[in-house]
Amino acid sequence: MAAKESKKENSGRRTPGPTNPMVTPILTDQYQFTMAYAYWKAGKHQERAVFDLYFRKNPFGGEYTVFAGLEECEGFLDYLRGIDCSDVEVYAIPEGSVVFPKVPLLRVEGPIAVVQLLETPFVNLINFASLVSTNAARHRFVAGKSKTLLEFGLRRAQGPDGGLGASKYSYIGGFDATSNVAAGMLFGIPLRGTHSHAFVISYMSLDEIKDKSLRKKDGSSTCEDFGSDSLRGYSAETNKSELAAFTSYALAFPDNFLALVDTYDVMRSGMPNFCAVALALSDLGYKAIGIRLDSGDLAYLSCEIRKLFCSIEKEFGLPGFGKMSITASNDLNEETLDALNKQGHQIDAYGIGTYLVTCYAQAALGVVFKLVEINNKPRIKLSEAVSKVTIPCKKRIYRLYGKESYALVDILTGENEPPPKVGERILCRHPFRESKRAYVVPQKIEELLRCYCAGSSDKKEEILPPLKDIRERCIQQLEEMRPDHMRRLNPTPYKVSVSAKLYDFIHSLWLNEAPVGELR
Amino acid sequence: MAAKESKKENSGRRTPGPTNPMVTPILTDQYQFTMAYAYWKAGKHQERAVFDLYFRKNPFGGEYTVFAGLEECEGFLDYLRGIDCSDVEVYAIPEGSVVFPKVPLLRVEGPIAVVQLLETPFVNLINFASLVSTNAARHRFVAGKSKTLLEFGLRRAQGPDGGLGASKYSYIGGFDATSNVAAGMLFGIPLRGTHSHAFVISYMSLDEIKDKSLRKKDGSSTCEDFGSDSLRGYSAETNKSELAAFTSYALAFPDNFLALVDTYDVMRSGMPNFCAVALALSDLGYKAIGIRLDSGDLAYLSCEIRKLFCSIEKEFGLPGFGKMSITASNDLNEETLDALNKQGHQIDAYGIGTYLVTCYAQAALGVVFKLVEINNKPRIKLSEAVSKVTIPCKKRIYRLYGKESYALVDILTGENEPPPKVGERILCRHPFRESKRAYVVPQKIEELLRCYCAGSSDKKEEILPPLKDIRERCIQQLEEMRPDHMRRLNPTPYKVSVSAKLYDFIHSLWLNEAPVGELR
Missing domain, CATH: 3.20.140.10 (nicotinate phosphoribosyltransferase)
Known part of the structure; x- marks a missing residue:
């Protein structure tokens, strides 16, 4: 020996x-x-x-x-x-x-x-x-090289190391990142994750946020009441739980603001709320990352969202706003990716769970x-x-x-x-x-x-x-x-x-x- | 605390x-x-x-x-x-x-x-x-209460604890035993397992078995050359690798002789070889357990095997020989169990793997x-x-x-x-x-x-x-x-x-x- x-x-x-x-x-x-x-x-x-x-x-x-x-x-x-x-x-x-x-x-x-x-x-x-x-590898083939593929399957995996294995081997097969913290720690796979619907509905109003101060990105000064004075009418008719949740999330992660916009109504509530908060961040020198969609007609909505992003880029003179990231999730698999490609869409990243990790x-x-x-x-x-x-x-x-x-x-x-x-x-x-x-x-x-x-x-x-x-x-x-x-x-x-x-x-x-x- | x-x-x-x-x-x-x-x-x-x-x-x-x-x-x-x-x-x-x-x-x-x-x-x-x-539970429902259900899925499970979990939760749902040794040890689930096709083909002839002595069940004397003088013509035309493997397995487990009989040809080689060894065991006071089928027409073969068992019981006056256990495996699932029931069969136990543990x-x-x-x-x-x-x-x-x-x-x-x-x-x-x-x-x-x-x-x-x-x-x-x-x-x-x-x-x-x- x-x-x-x-x-x-x-x-x-x-x-x-x-x-x-x-x-x-x-x-x-x-x-x-x-x-x-x-x-x-x-x-x-x-x-x-x-x-x-x-x-x-x-x-x-x-x-x-x-x-x-x-x-x-x-x-x-x-x-x-x-x-x-x-x-x-x-x-x-x-x-x-x-x-x-x-x-x-x-x-x-x-x-x-x-x-x-x-x-x-x-x-x-x-x-x-x-x-x-x-x-x-098959999901990557359908999605194309330019898309970001995120493995979101831990919850639906077959047991704890079913999930761990799925994260590791999805990465080998060409995925870019995982939501699985254990896999990130153990294998050095890039981690990704923002918030859930529960996070959105856990808020009732902006008053619940105890500290609304946010320092400017360049450190030059601090805004003491982030959000409320910068919503520019975008959020007048939107759901206030959602606005509070987005504001809270932006305060916690001003450099990584990516919001789930479909808890209530994507185009009537989620997107106006998101844009209001993203613009408020922009005023303080931060760039929002983008949004995630977890339901609805992903092809159609992604195109509408892209149009909105581009119109805001133009209206407010904000270079890059139009190119913000659109992530889609919701029971995606090879077939749905293929269907999205055929319909035409503006999605940049896919979060794929059940069908990937259980090899459904x-x-x-x-x-x-x-x-x-x-x-x-x-x-x-x-x-x-x-x-x-x-x-x-x-x-x-x-x-x-x-x-x-x-x-x-x-x-x-x-x-x-x-x-x-x-x-x-x-x-x-x-x-x-x-x-x-x-x-x-x-x-x-x-x-x-x-x-x-x-x-x-x-x-x-x-x-x-x-x-x-x-x-x-x-x-x-x-x-x-x-x-x-x-x-x-x-x-x-x-x-x-x-x-x-x-x-x-x-x-x-x-x-x-x-x-x-x-x-x- | x-x-x-x-x-x-x-x-x-x-x-x-x-x-x-x-x-x-x-x-x-x-x-x-x-x-x-x-x-x-x-x-x-x-x-x-x-x-x-x-x-x-x-x-x-x-x-x-x-x-x-x-x-x-x-x-x-x-x-x-x-x-x-x-x-x-x-x-x-x-x-x-x-x-x-x-x-x-x-x-x-x-x-x-x-x-x-x-x-x-x-x-x-x-x-x-x-x-x-x-x-x-669904497999149990189709199989019926009287059948023995064995979980054989570890190799096809989604990772090691996918297999461990599958064994544990198959038991909760009504299975009787598992092949998974770790699950047996950790959870006290009854274990089952005999031998594979590789075991059969790893033998070339009876000469390979170095020690053929087997003591009688009652301890009264020892047979020094188990098998070779007791095959009673049953194995004249059968595959000699298989006969050697069965003999070897019976020498190791005279009280638990259960043989996989489909490596070559069930009715022309596997069954005659099995019966020859089972009869030799019987001469020394041991009762063989039965056989396992892992391929072919399970309904038909199980009926033919039962007939053979019963005719031997009659011919040799061996009570219980006709009731020996017939286990079936080979990609079984709810549908195949249901089809077997409709065809009529003589199977006593099912070994179920892939379809059970991966929830295919x-x-x-x-x-x-x-x-x-x-x-x-x-x-x-x-x-x-x-x-x-x-x-x-x-x-x-x-x-x-x-x-x-x-x-x-x-x-x-x-x-x-x-x-x-x-x-x-x-x-x-x-x-x-x-x-x-x-x-x-x-x-x-x-x-x-x-x-x-x-x-x-x-x-x-x-x-x-x-x-x-x-x-x-x-x-x-x-x-x-x-x-x-x-x-x-x-x-x-x-x-x-x-x-x-x-x-x-x-x-x-x-x-x-x-x-x-x-x-x-």
Whole structure:
């Protein structure tokens, strides 16, 4: 263990982020223990096994998935290492990568009884992480690059760390900030939040605000009665609770005044109240941030609000007033973002909650963990459903890129096959269908599986990058995909292939292992 | 604080179960902090506010919801109490109750800035807990009372404590056991689990099992070569990996032999192998438990398997062999259970994962937390959508029961109205629709909101019951509902009403608060 420790230090591996406190060795299914016992009882527990972790179908009707959750797996492994996982090797695709069905995201090797125990936590950790990251990436795709995406889902998430995970993995998938304070603290994700409807209705009148003094932005003097003398007729007919709440909020956050304007009536109360307070702030040298809408016809209202902002900019000669931020929330999802785009709108930022964090459209990714080799002997699991047949052997995975720098195809080869070479033709075969095959001449090749835990081998371990870099990788990888794989409607499936040698091997094994009377 | 502490000891309150380590004071949305600051800045933070926590629509297209998550809220509150929540009062419906839209599940009273901070964690904790409990209850309803329901969802749950919560709340909703070892340890839920397909394919032949000795159940002698001389021709044509795996598993768990029989071919390999090993166990005095099916036509296969079990019972004169347990898994949900019932089957137990724990059919319950009173003044939030209008005031809730001991209606009244009386006619009104009203003569009345945290008042606090009692309450409450509310197709909505006095009050407030030019 001591040697191992020092090796770890030398490898420069970053200590994984805050380990999820719920991830303990008992975070596993009962049958992992019963199997471990049975392996031990049979004297089989030390046999060296290789498991692949992968999924069978892309989520959300799409044709890609973002891989995430690796760091949390690492954390769990570091914990277990102290017990007896010193001989476990973990190979993984870098977190934040775009990945596809059948491709091993993780390859775990080690004594079978120990590796079996890792199945449940690894699958649990990768499943939701990759699902949320993918969901976030899809929302980003529809919203467009220029919009600000805010994750507002903590309240509707599936438990406390359902919320924490959702915040973290939404960020990886391309969101800009979260409302989740714990996620902000733990992961350094930018935080966002203003006020709720309850804040507005908790006020009755301006008299409730005990101290209305506000110092000018330049510090030159102090206005002792902020708001009441500066409302310029904008708020004569508006709701007074709301005006009081906005005034109170502006007094607390004069540099960050962003108000929720739909508690009563957006255009007749919320907007006049907001503009009155924003103008009063402007008189003291502060710039309001903007407004949030949480109900109603978001497309229409955002356009009306933009017009109002622009007319005020003109009327009062206030540069920038017209460009103030319009944030929309209220049960948004991919479909509503798409509909807003089609209608035309003036929204700058979206707050997305329930549909993002619970992955409402598809609440689980079917990540599986399958035995592919034991004692250097390949194992295959057959099934009447071809999609459930496993691809045996320890494998390498290469992503082949074409001329326009788009990814063309992933190819799985045996561990010891010569790697594909740039500019050299290689046959890529569908793993199970004989007729599906194509020659590819790659312009760039990336080997996907890297060593994250060397076990007792002397392989060099990858360094886990900080969250921001994972997010950057994700954004970049999404851009390297051909647009027809990414579109929402009828996306083209990205191809995952095997080498000719692996194809032949799979099919010889298939014939040997098929049940009596079938396929032989 | 000291006085408070001793009072707590006297109240006999059970220490809440293991507090979720992710539930910390920063488990909140950023805007709860910005609002707390703005309240403080306005000198308003100590104003006494009352918030109701409720939801607007029953999940899963059904007409009821099971309330759960209360104990975890309590745990969080106990934590906060040490900081400055000494003045917060929490009233709640007992956990495990069947509840309905608009009814406050929690009523939280205290200084507005503090209570506002409780919104996010309370909503987070109740939302998923109640959703999963309801989902579990619905699965139980379709499966029927006689079946064993096993929660197998940890791997597909939304993060580690998504899995932990799912196990706990599935148990409350009527499941019998879980595969989740952490949930078993922490909550005392019965554990279940046998082996996977990987276990089967990890074996090549019987020779791999190093020690094949098995002592007879009565201890009288030891068989040195278990299995190989007792297979009675049953396994001549079957897969040898599978036979070795079953033999190994039976050697490890001779009293708990339950085998997964579908790795190769259920009727041609899995069942003959299972029966051979079960008969060998029987020779030594052990009784096998049964089999699990994870693929194929579950209805048909379960019937064929039952026939085989019964024919062996007859042929070998083995009482009980015919009644061995048949467990089914493989992406089961309400619909597939219903379809199995319609087809006819011989399944005794269901292992249910993804669809249960992620609440796939509806991944979130829209629990909200709304301000209903501040400084003893009622507050109402209006909305163009009537379903989003809040019911103001501190309220009491009564469940009125009819002659057949079924629940008839829930009625909300003002805090200080006289309670309804058994045998006395009371007018129950729809909170918003004038024409919807009915007189009810209750035969039994249950007040639903109870005090779980007395704050600085001297009210008596309810004791949090152990998990088993919550589960019992849930099962009992579900039985007290009229069957037409519970059925899967077109259930009748259960009525939630307000008293005549509360109705009038809501509508006078509505008129006063409506935006300019509307409703007045």
